[in-house]
Amino acid sequence: MFRAIVDNIKGLWSLIVGLSITGRFFFSPVKTVHYPRQVVDPESLASYRGPLELVPADDVGGSKCVSCQMCVRACPGNCLTVIKGKEGKAPETYLYDFTLCCLCAACVESCPTSAIRFSHNVYLTARTREELHMDLLADLKARAAKASQ
Amino acid sequence: MDLSITSLAQIIIACLMVIGLMVANAVVMVYFERKTAGFIQRRPGPYEVGPRGTIQAICDSMKLLGKQLFIPGNVDWLLYFLAPVLAFFPVLLLFLPIPFGKFLTAMSVDEGILLILAFSGLGVISNILAGWSSNNKYGLLGAARAVSQSIAYEIPMIMSLLAVIFLSGSLNLSQIVEEQGSWPWQWNICVQPLAFFIYLVSLVGETNRAPFDLPEAESELTAGFHTEYSGMGFALFFLSEYANMLLVSFVCVTFFLGGWKGPFLDGFWWTFIKAYLIMMFIVWLRWTFPRVRFDQLLNINWKWLLPLSILNLWITAIVVKLL
Numbered sequence: 249m250f251r252a253i254v255d256n257i258k259g260l261w262s263l264i265v266g267l268s269i270t271g272r273f274f275f276s277p278v279k280t281v282h283y284p285r286q287v288v289d290p291e292s293l294a295s296y297r298g299p300l301e302l303v304p305a306d307d308v309g310g311s312k313c314v315s316c317q318m319c320v321r322a323c324p325g326n327c328l329t330v331i332k333g334k335e336g337k338a339p340e341t342y343l344y345d346f347t348l349c350c351l352c353a354a355c356v357e358s359c360p361t362s363a364i365r366f367s368h369n370v371y372l373t374a375r376t377r378e379e380l381h382m383d384l385l386a387d388l389k390a391r392a393a394k395a396s397q
Numbered sequence: 398m399d400l401s402i403t404s405l406a407q408i409i410i411a412c413l414m415v416i417g418l419m420v421a422n423a424v425v426m427v428y429f430e431r432k433t434a435g436f437i438q439r440r441p442g443p444y445e446v447g448p449r450g451t452i453q454a455i456c457d458s459m460k461l462l463g464k465q466l467f468i469p470g471n472v473d474w475l476l477y478f479l480a481p482v483l484a485f486f487p488v489l490l491l492f493l494p495i496p497f498g499k500f501l502t503a504m505s506v507d508e509g510i511l512l513i514l515a516f517s518g519l520g521v522i523s524n525i526l527a528g529w530s531s532n533n534k535y536g537l538l539g540a541a542r543a544v545s546q547s548i549a550y551e552i553p554m555i556m557s558l559l560a561v562i563f564l565s566g567s568l569n570l571s572q573i574v575e576e577q578g579s580w581p582w583q584w585n586i587c588v589q590p591l592a593f594f595i596y597l598v599s600l601v602g603e604t605n606r607a608p609f610d611l612p613e614a615e616s617e618l619t620a621g622f623h624t625e626y627s628g629m630g631f632a633l634f635f636l637s638e639y640a641n642m643l644l645v646s647f648v649c650v651t652f653f654l655g656g657w658k659g660p661f662l663d664g665f666w667w668t669f670i671k672a673y674l675i676m677m678f679i680v681w682l683r684w685t686f687p688r689v690r691f692d693q694l695l696n697i698n699w700k701w702l703l704p705l706s707i708l709n710l711w712i713t714a715i716v717v718k719l720l
């Protein structure tokens with residue numbers, strides 16, 4: 249009986265502690281942003297895993313990929329298609345199906361030349377499934393062109 | 398009480414004003430509640446509709462009015478339609494004996510608190526009818542919980558109010574306010590802190606608010622007894638829920654916090670300020686505590702609140718007798 253009373257008084261005290269925490273949070277500044285007018289500071293997106301992208305090797309849209317197929321084999325979801333070009337080791341086609349990707353990073357870790365990485369694109373939207381079947385070489389060229397402007 | 402034309406007109410006008418108060422209260426409280434939830438979770442809450450989201454609640458209620466009244470198959474439709482009406486109209490009556498100000502009482506009856514306690518029981522009946530008639534297992538479970546919860550929490554609630562009634566020797570709410578002074582140390586809360594605490598806990602239980610919102614526990618019962626209601630039916634339940642909150646806050650203010658009396662200048666504004674402070678406290682509770690389990694809910698009541706309130710009543714009776 250005595251114990252139960254002590255327990256209940258402790259319990260009541262814990263309720264007051266809880267109230268004080270939410271009370272403090274009520275007056276502290278909000279953590280979220282109003283999306284279309286404000287965006288999250290890019291630094292806090294550094295750990296975000298967006299769709300894959302190729303790492304640029306130079307300024308004109310070349311990639312570090314040597315078409316070794318390690319990523320294709322490592323991928324549990326069969327998202328990647330890499331076809332070696334006629335000359336040299338550079339790939340001619342690099343297709344990536346984001347609809348199948350589970351963002352597990354097996355491809356990124358298995359790549360011997362560190363040619364792929366996760367982008368930090370949190371704002372990706374798509375209306376059709378096809379938009380998520382991405383051509384990473386074209387994407388790399390587009391980024392290089394945009395950067396050189 | 399004479400039932401002349403003037404007093405009848407007075408009651409009708411009061412009812413209309415109470416309806417206005419109920420609707421305004423629901424709109425303001427929905428906005429306030431969502432904002433509070435937002436701030437406590439460190440997000441802005443409603444923001445886009447109107448300046449800082451102020452007309453969000455109005456837009457939501459407009460949308461609710463435009464919704465189809467969907468009637469599920471196999472409902473007992475007479476009871477199904479009766480339930481929301483029965484939830485809404487008794488609440489109207491409950492506001493009549495409340496003394497908002499010195500002369501601002503719609504119907505000053507000698508047994509005011511009895512009227513309130515008796516008619517607030519009708520709210521539970523509407524919950525049972527809603528849960529039963531909608532032919533839905535979640536509804537029925539919610540209704541069953543609502544009944545056992547209300548029965549349980551009404552007893553300590555009445556006991557704690559009785560302690561105050563012993564002191565003032567009257568069931569008339571205006572009389573009870575008259576007995577208290579203007580300054581906080583002259584209020585009943587200082588004489589009856591335990592009764593105030595018990596009342597505060599049981600008012601949360603009585604109005605089915607979190608952490609005691611078991612009849613409509615979203616994660617277990619979808620929406621409990623009003624699962625099958627849409628459009629106006631849902632709106633009526635919603636209105637009466639907020640109106641019930643306001644009512645128990647008013648009763649709390651009248652009994653423990655000096656009613657319309659307050660420092661510097663007595664007046665109806667003190668009733669409203671104090672009642673809304675209690676409402677804010679209830680909202681704060683909701684966004685702080687997780688929902689209790691059903692056995693815990695009944696344990697709190699039968700094992701702690703009830704014995705405590707009986708003890709408090711005994712002590713009060715002895716002290717009143719001796720002094």
Ligand code: SF4
Pocket residue numbers: 300322323324325326327328348349350351352353354355356
């Ligand atoms: S992250 Fe995983 S699932 Fe996605 S492409 Fe790489 S290996 Fe495949």
Ligand code: SF4
Pocket residue numbers: 312313314315316317318319320330358359360361362363364
């Ligand atoms: S593992 Fe790296 S180098 Fe090999 S094909 Fe994949 S991306 Fe290219």
